[in-house]
Amino acid sequence: MSRLSWVGAAARRGVAWLMPAGRRGWVEAVWAEAPEVPPGLRRLAWRAGGVRLIAGEALMRGRIGSALLFAAAAALAAWAAWPGSLASFATSVDRVDVITVVALLGGLALVARSVFGPPGSSRVARFLRVGAYGAILALIPAKNVVEQVLDVPPHGGIDLRLYRLISGPGFGNHWDSEILFLVVMALYAAALLWLTAQRSRVAPATLAIGAVGGTALGAVWYAIGPLGFGGAPATNPWLPGSDIDPLMVLAWILLFGTPVAAGILADRLYTASGSSVPPVGGRARQIVAAGLLTNLVGALFVTVSGTSTIAATLKAAWLRNWLYHGHLLSGVAGLRLLLRGDPGALTYSHEITAAVDAPPFLIICVVFPLIALALTGLGALSLWGNAATGQGGPPSGGGGPAGPEAVLTLGNLPRGG
Secondary structure, three states: OOHHHHHHHHHHHHHHHHOOHHHHHHHHHHHHHHHHOOOOHHHHHHHHHHHHHHHHHHHHHOHHHHHHHHHHHHHHHHHHHOOOOOOOHHHHHHHHHHHHHHHHHHHHHHHHHHHOOOEOOOHHHHHHHHHHHHHHHHHHHHHHHHHHHHOOOOOOHHHHHHHHHHHHHHOOOOHHHHHHHHHHHHHHHHHHHHHOEHHHOOOHHHHHHHHHHHHHHHHHHHHHOOOOOOOOOOOOOOOOHHHHHHHHHHHHHHHHHHHHHHHHHHHHHHHHOOOOOOOHHHHHHHHHHHHHHHHHHHHHHHHHHHHHHHHHHHHOHHHHHHHHOOOOOOOOOOHHHHHOOOHHHHHHHHHHHHHHOOOHHHHHHHHHHHHHHHHHHHHHHHHHHHHHOOOOOOOOOOOOOOOHHHHHOHHHOOOOO
């Protein structure tokens, strides 16, 4: 075989590998039909046209399109998040965050295909994957802006006294919180990759329920704490005092009620989607997946939105003044004495107050999914227990309606709603 023929065969094999398995026969056909075309420019044009079509197919359907999209988003996030040349602990942390998060997301995407199988074919599965990766990448620049204020204490003077009064002893050069952040983000990405993979067998309707419910949950929690949750139970400057109480009550109700409602609705739709009662394992899977996805999406929504809002206030003075109304939200005793007659100190107090309120978002990312797993896990266990005692679904003979005990049990919801 000549060197030119060997190169052509290697190119054909490489292009075939890039294509989805169901389309590789098309690549073989394009190459096989080339000798039927007269040699010279016409044969070259034939193969060039085939390569163009194959490239377009690969970009639209195969791995190259997803890889290029991720590479572009990761490069943009890294460019926005990469700190300056200032030698400090915050700079070191920020650079580690950028490199590690990009490597984690890229590596998990590669591993997920072999471990979890290919991604789901539904639009909602693709939307969730793209949205989750985009949210995590967007979080890095916002988080780094906050840490450039939070982890860089002033050298002295009134600003240092303000930093110590507002931030307290819990902030400084701590790698443990950064490691926890990276672990949590890796778990979020892995969980969302699994839930949206074909092998997980989560129905598209279940994914849609979790996405919608999580967005609503995150929006309400963001409304009560657009500037974080560090110094007060709520930081919405437009709802001071008791004005925020009804919204806070709604937020707590949604935190516990939304994953349960999502699990119930997912079970109803899954049970009603077939002509026969589905297996108990499939129903339990939909219940847990819907509840977990709801709180995962909600926690990610409020974390990205809140951290981005805080970062924007640190960068834009007009936004900071508009949100704070020119007043100090921190209630630290003796603070007003330090700020009297010093506009610069007042500005810095707003900045450090906003930065201190950002780290609790990481607690939300941990607590929200645990609550969902606990609540929906109990529902799934109840479903398994009822199935073991012969009460897992409607009577096989088409008997009368289920009793009130069955209706109140998560595992015995009526098929038709």
